Amino acid sequence: MEQTCLQYALTEEERKAFDETGYLIMENVLSPEHVAALTAEVDRIFGEHVKAGHDPSKAMFHPNFIPDHELFLDLVDYEKVLPKVWGILGWNIYLYHAHMIVTPPSGQQPSDKTFGWHQDSGRMNVEMETEPRPRMSLKVAYFLSDLAEPGRGNFWIVPNSHLNNTMQRPEGGFGQLEGAIPVCVKPGTVVFFDRRLWHAASPNWSELTCKVLFYGYGYRWIRTKDDMTVQSLWSKSDPIRRQLLGAGTNCNGYYTPTDEDVPLREWLKEYAAAEVK
Template sequence: MNPSCLQYALTEEERRTFNEQGYLIMENALSPEQVEILTAQVDRIYESKIENGHDSKTALFYPNFIPDHHSFLELVDYEKILPKVWGILGWNIYLYHAHMIATPPSGQEKNDKTFGFHQDSGRVNIEMESHPRPRLSLKVAYFLSDISEPDRGNFWIVPGSHLKDNLEIPKNREGQPEGAIPVCVKPGTAVFFDRRLWHAASPNWSDITRKVLFYGYGYRWIRTKDDMTVQHLWESSDPIRRQMLGASVNCNGHYSPTDADVPLRAWLKEHQPEMVDK
């Protein structure tokens, strides 16, 4: 990791926004060239899924895409993004989950049904006894297509809802919860969101296929949420990327890490010592 990445370190204002609102928007996180390269790969995968029987009118949810192309791998420790992720979660982190979503035009009439609002992490929200629920992880969503207008299969969120354990759903499931908004952003924008932020996918009523890459970072003692078959990439990766890809000396190292388990900690001791607690 080049120390020049610290120009993208989380600012106090960004921390406040994330803590209070549960999300953070970074425009131009990806250059137009990066968007083009990543989009070409998403298109290639999407087309191959359709050739293999995926219904071209429904959204494609495709996890474990990191091994599919080096441009996906390079975002795992992307210099503009990772410093903000560790600024929020600290150094004992890795990429526990990644998925791409392509949402084609639905071809359906617009309706007012409530979208599928949820917090991430499934049973964690039921089995973990605390209020508010613990943060544990966040996702970074890289938007590749233009969703600067609503009705384009936008990602919907309820700002500031991350400390609520329940979300009031409108009667008869008509309309969206109070305070819910579509995230309207240009290609190349990254949106960081707390796993507890109530959020939803929405139907695409436009004629533009929506394309997004989601990178989920969490503590190293959390299990992967998809197959994450990235172990073959460890050897050719630098130490911090290897940590992000889940490498560890042994299982105990997920709980009580040594320096060999968490190269990011040693790096921070040298370059951003205020990020290292004990």
């Protein structure tokens, strides 16, 4: 990891915005060329799913895509993004979940039927005793499609909702949560969001196809959320990338890490003059 990444460190203004609203939007993080290259690989994978029997008119949820191409692997520790992730969560982190979503045009007319609103992490939200629940993890969404207008399969959020364990759902199944907004962004935009932020996917009522890559970062003692096969990438990765891909010296190292378990901590001490706990 190069020291040049430090120019993208989380600012105090960004920290304040993330803490208060539960999300952060960064434009032009990916260049048009980078977006085009990633899109080509997403299209290839979608085509393979269609050949295998996937209905091309239906949305594709494809987890564990990191091993599918070097371009996806390189985003795990992308210099414009990772510094903001460790700025929010700290150094004891790894990629616990990754999924690719492709949402083709639905061919349907717009409807105000209630979306599938949720907080991430499933049973964690049932079994945690505190209110608000702890942050635990965040997601980074790389948008490859032009979602500057609503109705294109946009990701919807309720700003400032991450500290609410429950939300009042509309009666009858029509209408969205109070304060809900679509995330309208251009290709190359990255959205960071707290796992507790109430959010939902939405139907694609446009003629465009929505393509988004989601990278979930959490603490190293959290189990993976999909059947990740990134272990095969450890041997060709540098120490920090290996940490982010879940490598460790032993099971206890995920709870009481040694320097070998968390090279990111040592890197921050040396190059970022960071005070680490």
